[in-house]
Amino acid sequence: MSYSPQNLLPVDDLIAQLLSSAELSAPENENCPLDAALGRVLSESIISGMDVPPFDNSAMDGYALAWSTKLQDQILTVSHTTYAGQASAEIMPDSAVRILTGASIPRGADTVIMQENVTHSVTDDVVTIQINQQPAQGENIRRAGQDIAKGQLVFSVGTRLGAAEIGLLASLGIATVNVYQRLKVSVIATGDELIEVGQPLVEGQIYNSNAPMLAALLKSLNVQLMRVEHVPDQPERLQEILSLAATDSDLILTTGGASVGDADHLKSVLTQIGRIENWKIAIKPGKPLVWGEVNTRLRNVPLVGLPGNPQSVWVTFLIVVLPYLKALQGQRVRLIPQSVKVPAGFARLKSQGRREYLRVRLIDGQLIPHGMQSSGALMSASWADGFAVVEVGQTFDVGDLIEYLPMSGVFG
Numbered sequence: 001m002s003y004s005p006q007n008l009l010p011v012d013d014l015i016a017q018l019l020s021s022a023e024l025s026a027p028e029n030e031n032c033p034l035d036a037a038l039g040r041v042l043s044e045s046i047i048s049g050m051d052v053p054p055f056d057n058s059a060m061d062g063y064a065l066a067w068s069t070k071l072q073d074q075i076l077t078v079s080h081t082t083y084a085g086q087a088s089a090e091i092m093p094d095s096a097v098r099i100l101t102g103a104s105i106p107r108g109a110d111t112v113i114m115q116e117n118v119t120h121s122v123t124d125d126v127v128t129i130q131i132n133q134q135p136a137q138g139e140n141i142r143r144a145g146q147d148i149a150k151g152q153l154v155f156s157v158g159t160r161l162g163a164a165e166i167g168l169l170a171s172l173g174i175a176t177v178n179v180y181q182r183l184k185v186s187v188i189a190t191g192d193e194l195i196e197v198g199q200p201l202v203e204g205q206i207y208n209s210n211a212p213m214l215a216a217l218l219k220s221l222n223v224q225l226m227r228v229e230h231v232p233d234q235p236e237r238l239q240e241i242l243s244l245a246a247t248d249s250d251l252i253l254t255t256g257g258a259s260v261g262d263a264d265h266l267k268s269v270l271t272q273i274g275r276i277e278n279w280k281i282a283i284k285p286g287k288p289l290v291w292g293e294v295n296t297r298l299r300n301v302p303l304v305g306l307p308g309n310p311q312s313v314w315v316t317f318l319i320v321v322l323p324y325l326k327a328l329q330g331q332r333v334r335l336i337p338q339s340v341k342v343p344a345g346f347a348r349l350k351s352q353g354r355r356e357y358l359r360v361r362l363i364d365g366q367l368i369p370h371g372m373q374s375s376g377a378l379m380s381a382s383w384a385d386g387f388a389v390v391e392v393g394q395t396f397d398v399g400d401l402i403e404y405l406p407m408s409g410v411f412g
């Protein structure tokens with residue numbers, strides 16, 4: 001285990017430890033109808049039982065014909081029309097078949113010429129076309145299996161189902177899939193100063209924004225929220241709610257009370273009813289990030305204690321908790337988002353001892369940071385389109401390439 005300055009655990013080490021601990025947990029399976037499968041994680045691999053498309057078909061509205069080298073200027077009789085949804089007929093010698101997009105290619109035809117490239121005439125009820133342009137053999141035909149071939153591995157175990165995956169499963173005719181059961185998560189916000197929305201504030205109080213934000217993040221991940229609660233800074237109350245949460249949750253997230261203040265009780269409570277794995281991470285914002293577990297007679301339930309500052313919650317959830325949570329849900333692919341190098345629109349001349357996740361926007365090819373980067377200020381979370389990741393000890397000037405983590409990749 002490597003430690004950065006001030007004995008802080010590097011972010012990547014923490015994520016690696018969390019991911020390997022998640023590998024030990026085995027979520028249960030269930031069968032799920034396709035229309036309820038969005039956001040779920042496959043517990044089976046999907047091997048295609050058919051070709052997609054299932055038959056050769058036309059990519060254009062036009063005419064199907066048997067290709068030859070000298071089609072230009074030829075006149076062909078149009079024998080009949082084949083529509084999408086119909087079985088294919090056979091093509092007659094020296095003739096063409098009127099064909100619509102998606103219709104099955106007639107037997108004997110190997111090319112579709114689009115209707116814009118022919119001159120169409122009708123004389124005495126006989127339809128003919130004159131070919132204005134020599135087609136390439138095979139053009140405008142979508143081959144059976146060109147998207148998915150029968151027997152192909154389409155998705156491996158641990159794939160999260162987004163809209164594209166649902167579409168692909170539907171194109172295979174799959175009505176139900178085996179997925180992992182939804183992860184049960186409890187969210188506990190701590191702090192005497194917290195008031196729930198809708199209530200009046202008195203001096204010294206603030207609204208509890210962390211819990212609704214975490215609940216929203218978790219809902220977007222298809223998690224089963226067991227409770228979203230707020231407890232005052234009283235160790236007995238914290239102990240009570242954590243012990244209760246451990247009876248029915250697969251993961252407990254807390255916010256606040258993670259640091260070293262007199263009212264920060266999370267660590268002392270955890271040492272009594274569970275254990276602490278680590279709580280000093282080289283991440284800015286979010287240094288006092290507690291990873292531990294709550295033990296009951298029957299089970300040990302992992303807990304991640306996020307710092308109280310709302311921006312620290314945003315960053316630590318997205319960077320640390322999200323890959324871990326996805327892994328606990330059974331996801332095995334694309335857990336860590338990819339960053340790209342982009343020119344900085346600002347300078348960092350003094351290095352620091354924690355990896356920093358600045359909230360930035362990519363504007364005219366340069367990364368511009370939000371003007372308020374305090375861990376207590378949340379506006380930059382909504383404003384930013386990504387993070388600039390500044391490594392421990394890194395300095396740079398305007399125009400230097402630095403790491404950019406687009407928000408789309410983080411949520412991906």
Ligand SMILES: Nc1nc2c(c(=O)[nH]1)N[C@H]1C(S)=C(S)[C@@H](COP(=O)(O)OP(=O)(O)OC[C@H]3O[C@@H](n4cnc5c(N)ncnc54)[C@H](O)[C@@H]3O)O[C@H]1N2
Pocket residue numbers: 189190191193194206207208209210211255256257258259260261264285286287288306307308309310312375376
């Ligand atoms: N002497 C030291 N003080 C602090 C250190 C340190 O190393 N030594 N670390 C600082 C850092 S960095 C952070 S981050 C904070 C985190 O502390 P806690 O996790 O104990 O968080 P709290 O003190 O409970 O709250 C911090 C801040 O956030 C507000 N808050 C809390 N919960 C919510 C909520 N649900 N919704 C909105 N806002 C919330 C709270 O009122 C505080 O302003 O510690 C530093 N101190």
Ligand code: MOO
Pocket residue numbers: 283284285286287288307309311312375376
């Ligand atoms: O690490 Mo804390 O989140 O900067 O204020």
